[in-house]
Amino acid sequence: SFARTAGSAGSDLPPGAILSRIQLGGLVNGLAGRPGGVVDAPTCIPSSVLRDGPADDGARREAAKERMGDAVDTACGLTLGELVRLAKGLNRSIAARTEMDVLATTPRRIADLFCPEITDDELSSIRKRVHDTVVLGLGTHSSEAAARLEDDADEVPVAASSRLTGQGGE
Numbered sequence: 534s535f536a537r538t539a540g541s542a543g544s545d546l547p548p549g550a551i552l553s554r555i556q557l558g559g560l561v562n563g564l565a566g567r568p569g570g571v572v573d574a575p576t577c578i579p580s581s582v583l584r585d586g587p588a589d590d591g592a593r594r595e596a597a598k599e600r601m602g603d604a605v606d607t608a609c610g611l612t613l614g615e616l617v618r619l620a621k622g623l624n625r626s627i628a629a630r631t632e633m634d635v636l637a638t639t640p641r642r643i644a645d646l647f648c649p650e651i652t653d654d655e656l657s658s659i660r661k662r663v664h665d666t667v668v669l670g671l672g673t674h675s676s677e678a679a680a681r682l683e684d685d686a687d688e689v690p691v692a693a694s695s696r697l698t699g700q701g702g703e
């Protein structure tokens with residue numbers, strides 16, 4: 534979902550790179566299919582209210598609410614309110630997909646930062662080993678071997694140890 538620009542104006546963009554940057558008003562205008570749009574793209578206020586409506590913010594909000602019931606002929610007769618609801622759902626879907634894309638590409642981006650020469654196969658192998666060792670606990674059991682080497686009977690708390698050696702400060 535994120536653009537990878539090569540520094541030129543004609544660079545290739547992955548699918549969804551532009552779609553993920555469109556605001557709610559732009560989605561409403563796209564769904565409406567009317568040249569010039571039906572709402573102000575940044576504010577999502579109906580264009581007719583901005584053009585012909587009152588200057589007062591409170592009155593403008595009331596006028597915008599009244600216009601939500603107006604049918605948009607280029608959108609199969611859907612009302613403006615229905616278009617806004619559809620656009621909100623589409624906006625949430627786009628945001629969710631973008632978040633999934635970010636999560637899916639994070640390991641590769643981290644590898645590119647720290648070790649750009651690593652291949653995707655090597656990265657997958659490392660991720661699998663880390664998962665098996667850390668998450669599933671299928672490592673070499675080196676911590677168990679180290680624990681067996683320690684004798685619990687020889688363990689003395691630090692405070693008792695300092696008293697035994699006469700360094701307790703008393």
